[in-house]
Amino acid sequence: MKSTLFLVLILFLWYPLQAQDSYFPERNAEWATIKSKRFSYDSQALAKAIAFANENEYSGSKDLRRAILKGFEREPFHEILGPTKKRGGPAGMILKDGYLVTSWGDTRRVDMTFSVTKSFLSTMAGLAFDKGLISNTEDKVGQYVWDGTFDGAHNSKINWEHLLQQNSDWSGELWGIKDWADRPPREGGLDDWKYRELREPGTVMEYNDVRVNVLAYSLTHVWRNPMPKVLKENLMDAIEASTTWRWFGYDHAWTTIDGLKMKSVTGGGHSGAGLFISTEDMARFGLLFQNNGVWNGKRMLSETWIEKATTPSVPNVNYGYMWWLNQKEGNRYWEGVPEHVFYAAGFGGNFIVVDQEKDLVIVTRWLEPNKIGKFVKMVYDSM
Template structure:
């Protein structure tokens, strides 16, 4: 089917629906234009109530994130801080409509840890590898690319890139001192029960697990043959005019040799420290890139095919794609909101929400995580 293009809008086909996309505004570095929300149909009173809600419902954990991490994951055997941490600021966020800032609260230029929001950046590194032909298909077995034993044995040899991206690989092993079975163990059972459990067939059971996510980061580092922060900077962040303040860290001992050069293998989260440290405005730029289906101004940075795959529900969990959470029907569905909405989410209430149907990006930081659905409904009501 042909795309119909006019000077002011393009018809996009996504998820079986047709969206009328206006030409978005893309900010230059250090210069992001703000517009009154009422110009785009928002009820100012209701939107201000939503912003106050975000400010009044701060994440209840300590602002000293080292303390918050150790408390939050105290059930994990052998858990320790292995990478850098940073004390956080207070609630902050941005609301974008058609690329313009129409709502803002807190210090949006403060650099803070962003925890598992990092996973959506990591997924995008896999997308670049696919778009560049370095990975032929996400259905390929990882052992055919990484042959150093990481994917050896009868179980791990069956794992594909898609299994790692959807967090349903059940990869078994140890990386950088982290044991897969010790990451978010079940509420019941002993160490022996966890260590010697029966492994799930790859692709059948989703399990949120940072050790396995770090295995993906390690594998992508070897495929791309560059440190992932360098790839992210050159291929994405510089091209969307992000600031120079963001950083992507790994654990202190997470070094690997590629082409005779020692490279840091970064983490996909921060629950043992590390991950991406970033400000809210750079997070919003990343969200705006996805809102516009991988195009920034006139430059395509990520293929539409990749974004479609990344936001397709996985079989074991309909609310999870390639390290993006999806608002499809399931345990994490936000009632009353678009099922085509998707988001990155991290410990402590860090979110990048992409709402294609309403041309919105919402970034909120240090919001009590259970309150995100309510906040999104309040924003939706303010627009209606």
């Protein structure tokens, strides 16, 4: 009996100490910095990594409207359909156990974050899964969205996982954009691509914003609420994010649910719109995933969902549920960086890098995209 009481006492004393190991910043507060006695690193090497990030700023125009039109000029009929915003300069944060190791640039400036939005959208599916609004990611989406979006011999086969892993090959038109007009292949003629044979869902990954927006539309109908409202009430308020972030859809992307007209958002800024957010709020989101879905002792996302989201898909080992994975077998492996790392990535060099094992989060913005692997390795080498 005494030994049992002793064990209970030890656990009682131990758990509070463990909780203190991680820091969760309050809303709008100055981020607490890590103390040298808690964590040692090579400050000179880290300074070189930050200098590298600043010296390798994304080469595209700071007028993101121009950068978008230039970046996707190969696409037929491409145009700006939603809001854009001129960007700031390089910025970023590095967190250890939630504490700020270092930062650079204006971390409170709100900028477009492009396809980093996809990882937020995936999380909206995760919240729906955790609440039982989606019973199983292998359920056919047409069971939930029966308005014709998933009709037909091919589209009727598509399940939630196919949309989340971007291997559905959904065929059709959404908000006036044909699926085949989004990122057509460089080889072959457009007509060959337009009339190609569709791939079996789950067999071939294709990065395609039209299909991502189909996921956003489908989740809007499942939640019966706009995605920004769902994100705010179910996540961002809980992690004490600022009030400055916004999530836009295309100007004409309206749907009616329960008699209420609501905007269907985009999963990126390919034609404008998407998530506009600060570096600090991106870091909060990364910190939630670094802590495996727990924020300051409260579970926000299930471990089951995070495991699903960060499991390699069959067609692409570097991709899960709209999170990129640093698997050595794939062609997006970052040499010298642990394989357990996963990250969100967006046009123009926006990244949220998460390492659950080392309790590390790296956010970097407007870094030349092909420099990200070297930058992250420099950060790891400094630690």
